[in-house]
Amino acid sequence: MHNKARDWLARVPVGDGDRRKARALQRVLLLIGVLVPAFWITRLLGGGALAPIERTYLVVHGGVAALAVISLVCVRVGRFRFGAALFLIGCLAVILVVYALNGVNGPGPAQITHVFPLALAGLLFGRRALWATLVFIGLCVLVGAGRELANGTRPGLVGEIAAGLMISFLVVAVVFDSTVAGLQAYLADVEERHRELEQARRSLKAEKEEREHTMEQLVHVQKVKAIGQLAGGVAHDFNNILGVILGYARWRERRDGVEPLREALAGVETAARRGAAISRKLLNFSRQDVAHPEVFDVGEALHGLESMLRQLFDPRVRIELALPADSLTVRADRGQLELAVLNVATNARDAMPDGGHFRLAVDSVLDERGRSLVEITLSDTGEGMEEAVRRRIFEPFFTTKSQSSGTGLGLAVVGRVLHEAGGEILVDSTPGRGSRFRLRLPGPVAAPAAEGASPRVLLVDDDDEWRSVLVTALEQGGCQVLSARDGREAWGVIARGRVPDVLVTDYRMPGLDGLALIRRLRARYPDLAMVLVSDYLPEAARLARDLPPDVERLSKPFSPALLLQYVFMLTTSPEQAGDEGGGG
Structure with a gap:
């Protein structure tokens, strides 16, 4: 309950500098607005006629309580300064009326309440407001003294009472002035210390960011150095690959059957894969984007490093x-x-x-x-x-x-x-x-699901031949395949209610490209599994920055079997994956 009340008092639309003052003022206004009426209600219910002086106090206290409620409403709606000033001016006006009607003896025990405007002025508005309030209370005392003299009170007695009141108020004002001055100095010191700590925090943050940036730069330099060391081996490997491709190309002169042609094409494919692997390694090492996890065969990846290790x-x-001998797949940043x-x-x-x-x-x-x-x-x-x-x-x-x-x-x-x-x-x-x-x-990454599972895949690619190859591989692997030539056609397929389990889309396409399609679909289907197909070209840094983190990225070139493995990985539940992994 206490925490709720404290939170309620803190929820006022004021600046940070006035927030503590607003909480304190609200407490005071609530006490005055509640306790003062409660006191008089109890007195009236207790019976007995009110004396004339009590009727005066009832009016005075009722006015102060009403002012407190009005001022509280002003503070709650964000008019903190106005509400505080209204309550202070109202209290001073009540004091003036009391002295004007009843003289310096009229307030009686209520004179102690004159200290409250002094405290309110000093704490909320500063030392200048404190002394201005004291001067105004002094004028009220003089008005009361004039009233006493008009009633025939002995001048010496009037002067003695008035002097006593002013001395009392002056002492209180001096005490408050010293307290306010000390508090302001302390707060200024706290603010200065806060600024120093904030500056130190910003400096430490900048230093940490600079250190991280330096480390990233050094890592990149290390990659470039590794490329320099391996350049000779890479050139040697590429020359071998080109020699193999040229050698198989000469087989076109052999016209004695289909089998030699198949062997030649298989050899060209193997050589092309080796060349693609080397290109991917170079681009992996040289890029500076964030980690890009992909599914790949660890044995195949490390076998491709053999020539680099021998150069090293x-x-x-x-x-x-x-x-x-068997495939062991993991999901990590291959490079x-x-x-x-x-x-x-x-x-x-x-x-x-x-x-x-x-x-x-x-x-x-x-x-x-x-x-x-x-x-x-x-x-x-x-x-x-x-x-x-x-x-x-x-x-x-x-x-x-x-x-x-x-x-x-x-x-x-x-x-x-x-x-x-x-x-x-x-x-x-x-x-x-x-x-x-x-x-x-x-690892290993989840293999294709059990017989009977048939995930629906929407395949988007503007290359008709490549899309046909992938559609055939996915269908043979047990998938239901929807296909589209570009992002707009894919959007139309989904708009007709054919929502897939997995979206596989190329990045570079005319019109609505893969990234734009993913962004549009992510807003409507937040749980849709997605795979973006891209190269390690200049767009890699942009994709690392703009691509949603839960979207898989598959790098060209890849085999249709790897795409099939991605699809089943994304449509296999964690429980199923755990069961399969635990049985290995």
């Missing part, structure tokens, strides 16, 4: 990759995960300056709660780490290397990437015997 390590280091693996590999390289053995393995494991995880193990036979160093390796800017050899950000990036992907990283290390990093990610 000294020829005296034996590199071993133990990748699973950042690959960068994390390369960062750990870079530390392993620096720990084996004279050669050694580096092993990269992928396996499916269960954690202590029975969840299925994909574990990437990276081990080396290098120098190892002391326990004190091992505990700090994920701290930003911590490094045991020379200033020219490292920024201390490599493993900090690894920790951040695993954390953003919902995973963890475990490190074992023994001085002189090497280190082992275990990167654990949630």
Whole structure:
């Protein structure tokens, strides 16, 4: 109850500077507006005729109570200053009337109430208002003295009473003036301290933002440095790919059957996939947008890093990759995960300056709660780490290397990437015997649902041939497929009541593009699962900023099977996914 009353008093439309004063004034006005009438009602119900002086007090107190109620209403509607001034002026007017009618002896016990306008003026309006109120009360006393003299009261007695009253009021005014001056000085000091603290807070915030920005810039520089180190290997791989494509292209001269043509096309497809993978890696490393999770096969992604790892390590280091034959899919930012693996590999390289053995393995494991995880193990036979160093390796800017050899950000990036992907990283290390990093990610991603499940998919793409390929793959995978050439046609399909379970839309389309379609549909269907298909081109930064966070993003090029996996991932309930994962 007390909290509700306090909240009610605080809910007044006044500025922050007057809020405390408004709460205090409201309490006073409520007390006067309620207790004074209650006192007189009790007195009247008690019986007995009112003496003339009591009738005067009844009128005076009734007027003050009415003023208190009117002033309270003014404060509640946001006229705080006006309400306070109205009550103060009303009280002073009542005092003047009392002295004019009854003289200096007339107020009697009510003279103590004259102190209240002094306090009200000083606390609410300042020292100048306090002394002005004292002067006005002094004039009221003089008016009362004149009234006494007109009634024939002895001048000496009148002067003695008037002087006593003025001295009393003066003492009270001095006390209030000193209190108000001290309070104003204290409040000024508090305000100054508040400004200093606010300035310090802003400075700390700016410093934190600058530090985070610097770290992001250093991470980006590290990516560019990695690209520079790997450029030779990338050029070598691309030349090999182009050589393979050109070699298969020469098979057109063989006209002895369909089978050689199929083999040639299969070889071209494999080479094109390798080229696309290399392009994606370069664009992943160089971009500066936020994390973009996608579903991918960890084994395939790490197999594509093999040539980069061989370029990274000294020829005296034996590199071993133990990748699973079966697909192990995870949902993470592929580029950042690959960068994390390369960062750990870079530390392993620096720990084996004279050669050694580096092993990269992928396996499916269960954690202590029975969840299925994909574990990437990276081990080396290098120098190892002391326990004190091992505990700090994920701290930003911590490094045991020379200033020219490292920024201390490599493993900090690894920790951040695993954390953003919902995973963890475990490190074992023994001085002189090497280190082992275990990167654990949630997975595998839910496989296609059980037989009988048939999610409805709306596929939007302006490329007729590509859309036809995807429609066929989705239908063969057990989906009901609606298709549209652009965003406007897709909007028409949904407007006719054919709402899908999953929307799959290309980004670049004439008219209503994929992002605009998603925004329009999100407002009407907040629970609709959506996948936006895009490349890692200049629009990546815009999409990272403007795309709703719950919209999946699938990067070109991709296989129809991966799209099918996305669809079933989005239409599989968490309970079903947990059952499937727990059974692995």
